[in-house]
Amino acid sequence: MESKQILDIFKEITRIPRESGSEEQITAWLLDWAAQRGLEAKRDAIGNVLIAKPASKGKENVPVLVLQAHQDMVCEKNEGVQHDWAKDPINYVIEDGWMIAHDTTLGADDGIGIAACLALLESDLPTGRLECIFTISEETGMDGAEAMASGFFTGKTLINLDSEDEGEMFIGCAGGVNTESVLEYGSVAAPKGAKALQIRISGGIGGHSGDDINKERVNTVQQMARFLYSCPVDFELASINGGGKHNAIARECAAVVFTSAPEALAKAFAAFGADLQAEYRLSDPSLAFESKECAAEGICIEHKAARALIAALCACPHGVYAMSQDIPGLVETSTNLAAVHTAAGKAVVLTSQRSSITSACNAIAAKTAAVFELAGATSRHFSPYPGWKPNVDSHILKVCVESYKRLFGCEPAVKAIHAGLECGLFLEKFPGLDMISFGPTLRGVHAPGEKLELASLERFVKHLEDVVTSFN
Ligand SMILES: [Zn+2]
Known part of the structure; x- marks a missing residue:
């Protein structure tokens, strides 16, 4: 099995739309792919797909091995970029040993896992029965895995191909939950003579709310709230909108305010921006701040509710909350202030919490909800998922570690x-x-x-091939 072959399959996958919740095209493509090769395949009601390959001659007694990847991808693009996720192929380049999409997500998470599975199914490597599982909507709550019937696959050993550091074997993960807080507010007319000003923070690096939460990157929603909370110039808030998905760190945030002193407010915002650029010069070197007068309907959020919302966004915990006492360097508990949107008399705030300890996850979720309750909001927790407790005596761990040492000498x-x-x-x-x-x-x-590192793909492919052929 060559890494080029996997890369070619992945390139094909980058042309197939597969936003979470809209996986129909990739699901159909996978089933078609299996049918063309005469492989056993099935799809369950929600859209999970299984494609299986019988054991090679002489390998009939080897236990079934399950390989697993998810069909969907996070669809994010830079502002101003034209990209229709329902039909456009992903634009990528190969640069300095990396495959990279500059303007959008690449979807190597987890398209490269799908590609590896398909290459194995297509290969004539000597293996036991392989069952490849492709779940849906992993990125938005793991709906596919959650809905999977307990008999969907038969293997008792599973290799998940959804982690992203070659040379690292993962044997445990955090559980999590999302929290949505809704603050209802009345609307009032903007003060007479006040001008509408849009202020905007952009250029944050963002990233994944689990893997990147310990990188001290800027959260633009929280920083916008910080500015508004301490703003030395009087204003009324018309709207605040920032962030996106629950599992992404907010990269952009904009607010529209009405003020009788737009120049003074813009000046204060610029000074705040300079402070922030200094604070985040290493983690977020491209932070940008912009204020401009704009045409806005003369309607504002009633003052008290706006003040409460701003204070809650400012006080809401964000980032690493606790480090593991068992595994050095492992973030144990964290929370992400993911997004705020105001419209039609409602401010909706989305946050997500993670922990390797379920009770600690529930505690940080409650703490977050408590902050918003103080502001008069009501919260609900949704899409909880359980963690996976490490088992250092695992057989597949032994197989993988021994194979890695044999191949790479470390x-x-x-x-x-x-x-x-x-x-x-x-x-x-x-x-x-x-x-x-x-x-x-x-x-x-x-x-x-x-981006995907091509040299690591080569090692990954060698290792995977060795593991599936030596597994017994
Ligand atoms: Zn993934």
Whole structure:
């Protein structure tokens, strides 16, 4: 199996729309792919796909191995970029040993996992029965894994191909939950003579709310709230909108305010921007600040509610909350202030919490809700998913570590991850399932600029091939 072959399959996948929740085209493509090769395949009601290959001659007694990737991808693009996620292929380039999409996400998370599975299914490598599972909507709540029937696959050992540091074997993951807080407010007319001013923070690096939460990157929603909370110039808030997906760190945020002193407010915002650029000069070197007068309907959020919203966004915890006491360097508990949107008398704030300890996850989710409750909002928690507790005595871990040492002459790192993997959900339905997760090196997943390191892909392919052929 060559890494070029996997890359070619992945390039084909980049042409197939597969935004979370709209996976119909990739699902159909996978089933068609299996049909063309005469492979056993099925799709369940929600859209999960299984494609299986029988054991090679002489390998009939080898236990079934399940390989798993997710069909969907996070669809993010830079502002101003034209890209229709329902039909446009992803634009990528190969640059300095990386495959990279500059203006959008690349979708190597987890398209490269799909490609690796298909290459294995297509190969004539000597293996036991392989069952490749492709779930849907992993990125928006793991709906596919959650809805999967407990008999969907038969194997008792699963390799998840959805982690992103080659040379690292993952044997545990965080659980999580999302929290939505809604503050209802009345609207009032803008003060007479006041001018509408739009202020905007952009150029944050953003990133994944699990993997990147410990990188101290700017959260533009929280920083906008910080400015508005301490703004020395009187204003009324008309709107505040920033962030996007629950699992992405907010890269942009804009607010529209009415003020009788637009120049003074713009000046204060510029001074704030200079402070912030200094604070985040290493983590977010492209932070930008802009204020301009704009045409806005003369309607504002009633003052008290606006003040409460701003204070809550400012006070809301964001970032690493606790480090693991068991595994050095592992973020144990974190929370992400993901997005705020105001419209039609409602401010909706989306946050997401993660922890390797379920009770700690519930505690940080409650703390976040409490902040918004103080502001008069009501909160709901949704899409919880369980964590996956490490098992250092795992058989597949032994197989993978021995293979890695044999191939590359060094030990892979064995780690747990501060992000959700579908493994936690599989464990609930397939008790005793022996699992591991690994993949090639990806950087900047879930944000425009996502990239795949080609040298790591080569090592990953060698390792995967060795593991599936030596597994017994
Ligand atoms: Zn993924």
